[in-house]
Amino acid sequence: xxxxxxxxxxxxxxxxxxxxxxxxxxxxxxxxxxxxxxxxxxxxxxxxxxxxxxxxxxxxxxxxxxxxxxxxxxxxxxxxxxxxxxxxxxxxxxxxxxxxxxxxxxxxxxxxxxxxxxxxxxxxxxxxxxxxxxxxxxxxxxxxxxxxxxxxxxxxxxxxxxxxxxxxxxxxxxxxxxxxxxxxxxxxxxxxxxxxxxxxxxxxxxxxxxxxxxxxxxxxxxxxxxxxxxxxxxxxxxxxxxxxxxxxxxxxxxxxxxxxxxxxxxxxxxxxxxxxxxxxxxxxxxxxxxxxxxxxxxxxxxxxxxxxxxxxxxxxxxxxxxxxxxxxxxxxxxxxx
Amino acid sequence: xxxxxxxxxxxxxxxxxxxxxxxxxxxxxxxxxxxxxxxxxxxxxxxxxxxxxxxxxxxxxxxxxxxxxxxxxxxxxxxxxxxxxxxxxxxxxxxxxxxxxxxxxxxxxxxxxxxxxxxxxxxxxxxxxxxxxxxxxxxxxxxxxxxxxxxxxxxxxxxxxxxxxxxxxxxxxxxxxxxxxxxxxxxxxxxxxxxxxxxxxxxxxxxxxxxxxxxxxxxxxxxxxxxxxxxxxxxxxxxxxxxxxxxxxxxxxxxxxxxxxxxxxxxxxxxxxxxxxxxxxxxxxxxxxxxxxxxxxxxxxxxxxxxxxxxxxxxxxxxxxxxxxxxxxxxxxxxxx
Numbered sequence: 109x110x111x112x113x114x115x116x117x118x119x120x121x122x123x124x125x126x127x128x129x130x131x132x133x134x135x136x137x138x139x140x141x142x143x144x145x146x147x148x149x150x151x152x153x154x155x156x157x158x159x160x161x162x163x164x165x166x167x168x169x170x171x172x173x174x175x176x177x178x179x180x181x182x183x184x185x186x187x188x189x190x191x192x193x194x195x196x197x198x199x200x201x202x203x204x205x206x207x208x209x210x211x212x213x214x215x216x217x218x219x220x221x222x223x224x225x226x227x228x229x230x231x232x233x234x235x236x237x238x239x240x241x242x243x244x245x246x247x248x249x250x251x252x253x254x255x256x257x258x259x260x261x262x263x264x265x266x267x268x269x270x271x272x273x274x275x276x277x278x279x280x281x282x283x284x285x286x287x288x289x290x291x292x293x294x295x296x297x298x299x300x301x302x303x304x305x306x307x308x309x310x311x312x313x314x315x316x317x318x319x320x321x322x323x324x325x326x327x328x329x330x331x332x333x334x335x336x337x338x339x340x341x342x343x344x345x346x347x348x349x350x351x352x353x354x355x356x357x358x359x360x361x362x363x364x365x366x367x368x369x370x371x372x373x374x375x376x377x378x379x380x381x382x383x384x385x386x387x388x389x390x391x392x393x394x395x396x397x398x399x400x401x402x403x404x405x406x407x408x409x410x411x412x413x414x415x416x417x418x419x420x421x422x423x424x425x426x427x428x429x430x431x432x433x434x435x436x437x438x439x440x441x442x443x444x445x
Numbered sequence: 446x447x448x449x450x451x452x453x454x455x456x457x458x459x460x461x462x463x464x465x466x467x468x469x470x471x472x473x474x475x476x477x478x479x480x481x482x483x484x485x486x487x488x489x490x491x492x493x494x495x496x497x498x499x500x501x502x503x504x505x506x507x508x509x510x511x512x513x514x515x516x517x518x519x520x521x522x523x524x525x526x527x528x529x530x531x532x533x534x535x536x537x538x539x540x541x542x543x544x545x546x547x548x549x550x551x552x553x554x555x556x557x558x559x560x561x562x563x564x565x566x567x568x569x570x571x572x573x574x575x576x577x578x579x580x581x582x583x584x585x586x587x588x589x590x591x592x593x594x595x596x597x598x599x600x601x602x603x604x605x606x607x608x609x610x611x612x613x614x615x616x617x618x619x620x621x622x623x624x625x626x627x628x629x630x631x632x633x634x635x636x637x638x639x640x641x642x643x644x645x646x647x648x649x650x651x652x653x654x655x656x657x658x659x660x661x662x663x664x665x666x667x668x669x670x671x672x673x674x675x676x677x678x679x680x681x682x683x684x685x686x687x688x689x690x691x692x693x694x695x696x697x698x699x700x701x702x703x704x705x706x707x708x709x710x711x712x713x714x715x716x717x718x719x720x721x722x723x724x725x726x727x728x729x730x731x732x733x734x735x736x737x738x739x740x741x742x743x744x745x746x747x748x749x750x751x752x753x754x755x756x757x758x759x760x761x762x763x764x765x766x767x768x769x770x771x772x773x774x775x776x777x778x779x780x781x782x
Contacts, residue, residue, distance in 0.1 A: 111550065112543035119550065119573050127558055129567045134534075143569035145534060145587075147484055157585055159572045197471075197482060201496035201583045206449035213448065221464055230466045232480035235496045235583075236446075236456050242576065246538045246583035248494055250482075317734065366753035388765075 139344075140261055141190035141328060142251070154251040156187040162243040170286040175210045175306040176245070177219025183331065184249040185227055186384045187311035190329040191260070192319020193253035195229045195312060201246040203239035204349060210417030216245075227312055259327040259388070262346035265333035268325055268389040270413040271312050271398060273406075275359040276334055277373060280380020284368065287397040297361035304359075308384035314406045315386055323398050326386040333381040335433065339391065339415075341420060354426045357410040378423065379436040389415050446768040471567065476681075477598050478527035478665060479588070489595060491588040493524040505624040510549045510645040513582070514556025517631040520668065520762040522647035522719045524566055527666035528597070529656020530590035532566045534650060538583040542574035550716050553582075564649055587708040590720020596664040596725070601682035605662055605726040608735060609751040610651050612696040612742075613671055614710060615641035617657045621705065634698035641696075645721035652723055660735050664725035670718040675750075676758060678726065685755030691763045694747040715760065 111119070124138040135152060136144035143155035160166060160180050171179070181198065188195045200220065224231060229249070242351065282305030285298050311329070318324045326345055330337045334351070342349055356377050365373070385407070390398055398409055423431040448456070463477040472489060473481035479493035496720070497503060497517050508516070518535065525532045537557065541550065561568060566586070619642030622635050642747055648666070655661045663682055667674045671688070691715050702710070727735055735746055760768040 110543065111541045111545045111547065114547055114577070116573050120571075123554060123571075124574070127554065127568050129569060131567050134567060134569055137567075138571070143534070143536070145486070145569065147490070151484070153484070153490070153587075155534070155536060155585070155587065156570060157536045157538050157572050157583070159540055159574050159581075159583055161540050161574050161579050164575050169505050171772075178619050197480070197481070197492070199492060199494045199585060201494050201497055203498050203501075203579075204448045205448065205580055208448045210446045210448065210451055217460060218462065230468050230471060230474075231464050232466060232474050232482065233493060234457075234460075234475065235494050235497050236453050236460070237498050238453070238501050239581075240579055242540075242579050244489055244496075244576075244581055244583075246494070246581075248492070248493065248536060248574075248585040250490075250587075256672045258759050259780055346538055397621055 109424060113422070126253050126302045127243070135255070135258065141187040142193070144191065144258055144287070145251070146255065150254065152253045154188055154191050154193040154253055155248065156184055157246060157248040158184045158187070159244060171277055171306050173215040174219040177216040178223045178307050180245040180247055181220045182308045182310050182384065185248045185312060186308070186329040186331065188249055189310050189312045189315035190252040190254060190327050190386060192257055192315050192327065193251040194316060195227055195249055195251040196316040197230050197232045197250040198224065199232060199248045200234035203237050203240065203242070205239050205241050205243055208243065227310065255320065259319045259324055261300060261326050261328055261341050262344035263326040264341050264389040264415045265391070266347060266415055266417040267392065268415040269395055269411050270349060270351065271332070271409050271411050272316050272385050272387050273359065273409055274383065274385040275357045275362060276383055276385065277377030277380055278359050278362050279308060279382040280376035281362060281365060284376065290359045297364055300361040301365065305382060308382060309386060310356050311386045312405055316428060317406070318388060321397070321401070323394045323401070324388040324390045327386055330383045330385045330387050331381060332389070333379040334387065334425055335378050335421065335436065337387055342386070344438060347415050348420045349413055349415050351413035351421070351423045353408065353423060353431055355412045369429065374408050375436060394423065398399070403412055455670050468623045472592070472595065473597060478524040479530070481528065481590070481595055483592065487591065489590045489592045490524055491528050491590055492585065493521055494583060494585040494696055495524070496581060496583045508554040508643050511556035514553040515560045515644050517582040518557045518560050519645045519647050519721065520648060521584045522566065523666040523668070525588040526647050526652035527569060527588055527648045527664050528590060529594055529652050529664065530588040531653060532564055532586055532588040534567050534587040535561065535571045535583045536569060537571035539571070540574050540579070540581040540623040542576050545580065562619070564647065575600050576583070588657065588776060594659070594762050596661055597664040598663050598665055599679050599681035601726040601752045602662055602728070603684060603752055603754040604729065605728055605752040606732055606748050607686060607688065607726050607752060608746050608748050609667070609694065609722050610648050610723050610746055611720065611722040612694045612699060613720055613722065614714030614717055614721040615696050615699050616645060616700060616715035618702060618705070618710060618718070621713065634701060637696070637698040638702065642669050642719060644718065648744055650724045654738055654743070655725060658734070658738070660738070661725040661727045664723055666721045667722050667724050668718060670716040671724065672715050672758065672773065674724055678724070679758060684752050684764045685757045686750055686752050687736055688750035688758070688760045690760060690768055692747065692749045694745065712773060715770065
């Protein structure tokens with residue numbers, strides 16, 4: 109059996125099942141956004157790594173090295189945000205094809221370091237290597253959290269509300285515009301959508317605020333699409349959920365973009381991925397404080413659904429009828445739990 | 446200017462010069478074997494990452510996935526050993542070509558996890574991805590040390606003796622045997638040399654003992670060859686050195702291998718690389734304790750040279766005459782300091 113027949117998540121599950129770490133210092137091992145390691149009674153060390161592979165995770169005809177550098181770091185910082193932590197340090201391993209220009213690498217670092225400055229994160233090491241042909245960027249981020257404030261995936265309770273930060277579908281619509289080539293008559297707003305694809309913002313401030321104020325019961329960042337990442341929370345928590353299409357938050361540029369049919373846009377929001385917004389669950393009693401906390405310059409927070417005790421994830425459309433998601437590959441949605 | 450015109454160490458230097466970390470918690474940033482980060486008055490967090498790229502760092506016709514897994518982790522653990530630290534946790538990012546078999550990945554993990562068990566190190570996370578064609582393994586190791594016991598590269602003093610653990614040249618001679626195909630009549634001892642190339646042992650116990658007993662003034666692991674790695678200590682410490690060819694330690698299998706001319710073997714020991722032994726300097730007053738400490742089942746330790754105030758690195762042959770190293774690319778040996 110080959111790797112292509114197994115799939116990434118099955119492979120990770122296989123590894124996690126075979127090598128379940130048992131050391132008492134490991135608070136969270138494989139299978140959450142970041143590992144959480146006890147270093148003192150006051151501090152949990154968070155660590156996560158993400159590898160970006162050319163022509164798998166990025167296409168150099170759709171981005172440039174500055175934005176690629178920003179994004180490679182952003183997706184890792186987003187994992188720290190999803191634990192409610194503070195990012196502190198990062199390491200960068202590069203595999204560089206020989207034909208790459210020095211200015212490409214300089215711009216890649218410039219992008220990374222600008223975002224690192226914005227997020228108060230320090231570059232402390234790395235490894236630079238030749239690659240026969242494919243560019244790869246492996247980043248490890250180290251962060252920290254208070255042990256009482258960690259936000260894992262497995263804490264969702266029946267009756268909890270489901271929230272997201274920011275808006276959904278922008279990044280996927282931006283990628284679609286890049287892939288199809290925006291028409292010359294496209295409104296200038298397409299640039300905002302493309303920027304959301306090229307340069308996601310890790311929600312570190314929002315994640316930490318939710319964690320430190322004990323507002324959320326479970327959290328994840330949306331890297332692979334709302335449905336996939338919500339499914340991860342539900343599977344870890346052994347719950348089901350209903351999501352209301354009418355409540356999904358969209359940017360003005362997303363709303364006003366009529367280059368694609370409505371259904372395509374809905375699918376971007378449900379399954380497009382790469383928004384790197386935070387998706388979290390919370391007890392209804394926290395709702396007021398959550399929505400209030402989002403008015404101070406952070407990303408807005410929107411309630412989009414409810415957790416329940418079923419084993420199903422149902423999306424309801426504007427008429428409260430189930431929105432079919434089979435064409436998105438979610439036929440047996442929670443069947444692999 | 447392209448990457449291929451710059452070279453790896455110049456690129457790393459360029460990055461380190463541009464982005465010199467300034468945060469007070471960073472005890473050691475880019476440019477040593479591992480970064481050292483202050484987490485408490487008693488503990489320094491060590492972190493290092495190494496990326497192994499197919500057809501650059503390994504050739505799948507010379508090894509198998511079990512040994513590749515062991516080696517990928519070993520080279521990272523060796524960096525923790527070179528700081529005098531204890532390895533605690535690791536993360537693994539893989540880029541896997543689609544044609545790879547599942548058993549290949551299972552064996553890769555089996556190799557990693559066996560060495561991890563031997564070294565009391567825990568797998569806590571990672572990332573698994575598709576790769577268009579090239580297999581890559583990026584590992585990050587987290588370790589710890591007491592802040593007073595850290596061993597950096599920049600502490601060598603004039604008058605210090607130079608020591609190495611274990612034996613030199615085995616891994617390079619083993620690779621040569623693999624590349625040329627060992628003759629059918631080759632003695633069985635070639636297997637030991639090949640094993641040294643395939644499966645290096647990180648010298649964690651030895652490194653920690655040297656650090657905890659304050660026996661060494663500077664330390665590095667030999668990944669790129671004795672001369673290159675000694676040069677790194679000398680450059681960081683602003684010193685020169687003399688190395689005595691007659692004192693280089695060799696394994697019995699290395700000594701008894703007569704498939705290659707003596708000069709080839711000397712060059713393997715001086716510049717071959719991948720021995721992953723520890724190279725360190727120490728005040729002469731520590732010599733007796735150092736040599737005594739190596740008799741208890743650890744790798745033996747051998748004195749191979751002396752640090753001086755010159756700006757030169759000189760290798761003396763058995764007749765105490767300078768051994769020419771220009772054919773190894775060391776013409777202007779310390780000129781780039």
